[in-house]
Amino acid sequence: MDGFQEILFTLRQNKLRTVLTAFGVFWGILMLVLLLGAGRGMQKGMSEGRFNDMNDCIWIFPNITSVPYQGFGVGREIQFTQSDMAAIRQQFPDVRYMSSENSLGNFVNPDTLVSYGLKSGTFNVLGVGDEYFNIKEKIKFNDGRRLDPLDTDDNRKVVVVGMRVSEKLFASSDTAIGKQIQINGIAFRIVGLFYDKGNRGVMSERIYIPVSTFKKTFGGGETVSLIVVRPKTNADAFELEDKIVALLKQRHHIAPEDTRAMEISNVARDTADLKSVFNGVTAFIWIVGIGTLFAGVVGVSNIMIITVKERTREIGIRKALGANPRSIVLGLLCESVLVTSVAGYAGLVIGVGILEIISAILVRLNLELPYFQNPEVDLTIAISALLLLIIAGVVAGLVPALRAARIMPIEAMRAN
Numbered sequence: 001m002d003g004f005q006e007i008l009f010t011l012r013q014n015k016l017r018t019v020l021t022a023f024g025v026f027w028g029i030l031m032l033v034l035l036l037g038a039g040r041g042m043q044k045g046m047s048e049g050r051f052n053d054m055n056d057c058i059w060i061f062p063n064i065t066s067v068p069y070q071g072f073g074v075g076r077e078i079q080f081t082q083s084d085m086a087a088i089r090q091q092f093p094d095v096r097y098m099s100s101e102n103s104l105g106n107f108v109n110p111d112t113l114v115s116y117g118l119k120s121g122t123f124n125v126l127g128v129g130d131e132y133f134n135i136k137e138k139i140k141f142n143d144g145r146r147l148d149p150l151d152t153d154d155n156r157k158v159v160v161v162g163m164r165v166s167e168k169l170f171a172s173s174d175t176a177i178g179k180q181i182q183i184n185g186i187a188f189r190i191v192g193l194f195y196d197k198g199n200r201g202v203m204s205e206r207i208y209i210p211v212s213t214f215k216k217t218f219g220g221g222e223t224v225s226l227i228v229v230r231p232k233t234n235a236d237a238f239e240l241e242d243k244i245v246a247l248l249k250q251r252h253h254i255a256p257e258d259t260r261a262m263e264i265s266n267v268a269r270d271t272a273d274l275k276s277v278f279n280g281v282t283a284f285i286w287i288v289g290i291g292t293l294f295a296g297v298v299g300v301s302n303i304m305i306i307t308v309k310e311r312t313r314e315i316g317i318r319k320a321l322g323a324n325p326r327s328i329v330l331g332l333l334c335e336s337v338l339v340t341s342v343a344g345y346a347g348l349v350i351g352v353g354i355l356e357i358i359s360a361i362l363v364r365l366n367l368e369l370p371y372f373q374n375p376e377v378d379l380t381i382a383i384s385a386l387l388l389l390i391i392a393g394v395v396a397g398l399v400p401a402l403r404a405a406r407i408m409p410i411e412a413m414r415a416n
Contacts, residue, residue: 018339020299021299021339021343022339022342022343023343024295024299024343025293025297025299025339025340025343025344025347025389026343026344026346026347027292027347028289028292028293028294028295028297028344028347028389029293029343029344029347029348029351029385029386029389030347030348030350030351031288031289031292032285032286032289032290032292032293032351032382032385033347033348033351033352033355033377033382033385034351034354034355035285035288035289036282036285036289036377036378036381036382037351037352037354037355037375037376037377038375039278039281039282039285040375040376040377040378041358041375041376042281043278043281055267055268055271056230056231056237056267056268057135057136057228057229057230057266057267057268058228058229058230058231058237058240058241058244058264058265058266058267058268059226059227059228059264059265059266059267060080060226060227060228060229060244060245060248060262060263060264061225061226061262061263061264061265062077062078062079062080062225062226062261062262063077063078063260063261063262063263064076064077064078064260064261065078065254065255065258065260065261066258066259066260066261067254067255067257067258067261068255069253069254069255069258070253072253078252078254078261078262079223080100080223080224080225080226080227080248081222081223081224082100082222082224083222084224084227084248084251085098085100085224085227087247087251088227088229088244088247088248091243091247092240092243092244092247094231094232094235094236094240095229095230095231095232095240096230096231096232096233096235097131097134097135097229097230098129098131098135098227098228098229098230099128099129099130099131099132099135099211099227099228100127100128100129100211100224100225100226100227100228101126101127101128101132101224101225101226101228102126102127102128102211102214102215102220102223102224102225103124103125103126103225104124104125104126104127104183104184104214104218105124105125106124107124107225110122110123110124110205112124112125112183112184112207113183113184114165114169114181114182114183114207115169115181115182116169116170116179116180116181116182119168119169119170120169121165121168121169123162123165123205123206123207124205124206124207125183125206125207125209126206126207126208126209126214127208127209127210127211127213127214127215127218127220128147128208128209128210128211129152129211130147130148130149130152130210130211132147132208132228133146133147134230135228135229135230136196139194139195139196140194140195140196141160141192141193141194142163142193142194142195143175143176143177143192143193144160144176144177144190144191144192144193145160145191145192146160146192147160147191147192147208147210151191151210151213152210152211152212152213153212155210155212155213155216156210156213157186157187157188157189157213157217158188158189158190158191158209158210158213159181159183159188159189159190159191159192159207159208159209160190160191160192160193160194160207160208161176161181161190161192161193161194161206161207161208162193162194162195162196162203162204162205162206162207163193163194163195163204164201164204164205165204165205165206165207166193169181176190176193177190177191177192177193178190181207183207183209184218186217188209229244237266237268237269238266238268238269241264241266245262245264248262249261249262289385293385293388293389293392294392297340297389297392297395333394333398336394337390337394340389340390340392340394341390344386344389344390345386348382348383348386351377351382352377352379352382355375355376355377358375359375359376
C-alpha cells in the first residue's frame with residue numbers, strides 16, 4: 001500500500017505528463033479495437049451482401065463456344081438439358097443437392113409482368129427444382145413455407161415471392177400468403193414469402209415456381225437455363241467442379257480448352273478469394289494498430305527516462321537509507337504498468353462500447369448498409385493486445401528502472 005501511494009503521489013506531481021503518456025496508450029488500444037471492429041464489419045457486409053448462397057455451391061451457366069471442335073464451329077450456343085443433370089447425378093455420388101433454374105424472361109433485367117388487382121410490376125420469374133432451397137439455405141422465409149416435392153409431383157400452381165415483390169403488389173397491412181397473382185395472365189397462389197439479401201436485396205425481386213409447373217405452363221421442354229450443384233459435406237468442391245465441367249464439355253462437344261462455352265461460379269473459390277483479400281486488410285489493420293501501440297509504448301519509455309532523471313537525487317537518498325535495487329526497480333516498473341494498464345483498459349472498454357453502440361443503432365434502425373454490417377471485435381484478440389501492451393510497458397520501463405538501480409548514492413547526491 002505504501003508503494004502504491006508513492007506511485008500515485010508521483011503521478012499527481014506530474015499530472016500533465018502522466019495524462020499525455022496515458023492518452024498515447026489509450027489512443028493506441030482504442031484505434032486498434034475500432035480498426036479491427038470496422039474491418040470485421042466490412043468483411044461481414046461484403047460477404048453477406050455478395051454471397052447469400054452456401055459457400056460450397058457450384059453454379060454452371062451455358063454460353064457460346066469460342067473454339068472449333070469436332071466439326072462444330074465457333075459461336076455455337078450451348079443449351080443444358082434435364083439429361084445432363086441425370087448424367088451428373090448418376091456419375092458423381094459426391095453431389096448432395098442439384099437443381100436447375102429456368103428463367104421465364106431475362107435473367108438480368110426483370111421483364112415478366114406480374115399483377116395483383118390493379119397493381120402490377122415486372123420481376124424475375126424462375127422455375128426451380130425440388131432441392132433448390134436445400135442449396136440456397138440462407139434464404140430467410142418470413143412467412144409461409146418453401147416449395148416442396150409434392151408441389152412438383154402434383155404440378156401445383158403455387159409460388160414463393162420475394163419481399164420486394166410483396167411490397168410492390170400488396171398493401172403493407174396485407175399478408176401475401178394465400179393471395180393469387182397473375183403471371184403473364186395465369187393465376188398462381190402464393191405459399192411463401194422470403195427475403196434474399198443477395199446482391200444487396202435485388203434477389204428479393206424474384207418469384208419461384210415448381211419446375212414441373214413452370215415447364216407445363218410456359219413450355220421449355222427438357223432445356224434448363226443453368227445447373228447448380230452442392231457437394232456432400234466432405235467432398236472437394238473444386239475437384240467436383242472440374243469433373244462436372246469435363247462431363248458437360250464431352251456431352252456437348254466442347255473443346256477442353258474452351259473457357260467461354262460455360263461460365264462457372266464456384267462460391268467456395270469466390271469465398272476463398274474474398275477471404276484472402278480480407279486477410280490482407282486485417283494484416284494492414286494490425287500493422288497500423290501495432291504502430292499506434294508502439295508509439296504509446298515509446299511515450300511510456302520516454303516518460304520513465306524523464307522520471308528517473310528527475311528523481312535521481314531521491315533515488316540516491318533512498319539507496320543511502322538502505323533501499324535495495326530490487327525495490328527501486330519494482331517501484332518504477334509498477335508505475336509504468338499502472339499507467340499502461342489503466343489507460344489500455346480504458347481504451348479497450350470505450351472501443352468495444354463504441355462498436356456496440358454502432359451495432360445497436362444499425363439494428364434499431366434496421367439499416368443494411370451494402371458493405372458494412374454489425375461491427376464487432378473478438379474480445380480474446382482485444383484482451384491479448386492489451387496484455388501485449390502491458391508487457392511492452394514493462395519492457396519500456398525496465399531499462400530506465402535498471403539504470404536507476406545502478407546509480408551510486410554519492411553520484412545521485414551530487415546531481416542537480
